[in-house]
Amino acid sequence: MTDHGIESLKNHQYISLATFRRNGEAVKTPLWFEIENGIIYAYTEAGSGKTKRIRNNPNVEIAPCTMKGAIIGEVLHAHAVVGGPEMASMVHGILKKKYTWKMWVVSTMGAIPAALRLRKPKGDEFLKITLVAPQPS
Numbered sequence: 001m002t003d004h005g006i007e008s009l010k011n012h013q014y015i016s017l018a019t020f021r022r023n024g025e026a027v028k029t030p031l032w033f034e035i036e037n038g039i040i041y042a043y044t045e046a047g048s049g050k051t052k053r054i055r056n057n058p059n060v061e062i063a064p065c066t067m068k069g070a071i072i073g074e075v076l077h078a079h080a081v082v083g084g085p086e087m088a089s090m091v092h093g094i095l096k097k098k099y100t101w102k103m104w105v106v107s108t109m110g111a112i113p114a115a116l117r118l119r120k121p122k123g124d125e126f127l128k129i130t131l132v133a134p135q136p137s
Contacts, residue, residue: 005076005131006035009064012073013099016065017042017080017127019053026061027053030069033129034094040078040129041091051125054080062129080129087126 009015015033018026029050033042040062044050054060060080064073083091 005074006038006040008074008076009033009040009062010035012064014065014067014069015040015042015062016069016071017050017129018061018063018075019050019080020057020059021053022056028069030065030067031127032095032099034098036090036094038130040127040131041087041094042127042129043091043095043124044127046123046125048125051082051127054082054127059132060129076131077133078129078131080127083126083128085123087128088124091126 013032014030016028017031018028020026027049029044031042031044033040035041058079058081060078061075062078063071063075065071
């Protein structure tokens, strides 16, 4: 697949990640992301529904979107893999370059409930997303 699809995402802050339930129903979530060497990286809370769905079915759809998830561009077919702690440093590093102070705010706000013992910290899981050619219907 060409980088045309990747290029269409570069100037956006969010992607909508559509993962699929076992019954085929799509569940869309807006995510921060960054592109490094033609691969899209993102992170999410460990044990989230999206990571469970990706482990069951790695076929996903992504599209540029608003902070609230409204699609604002072409939907692209992709394959997602959930990575663990070995990806943490690299993914956090590239996201910090793009989102700078916003990453600090989100990290700090996420740590407050754990510090107050309102919930156990779950940690992060990392997504590695590669574009694929759409399958003919």
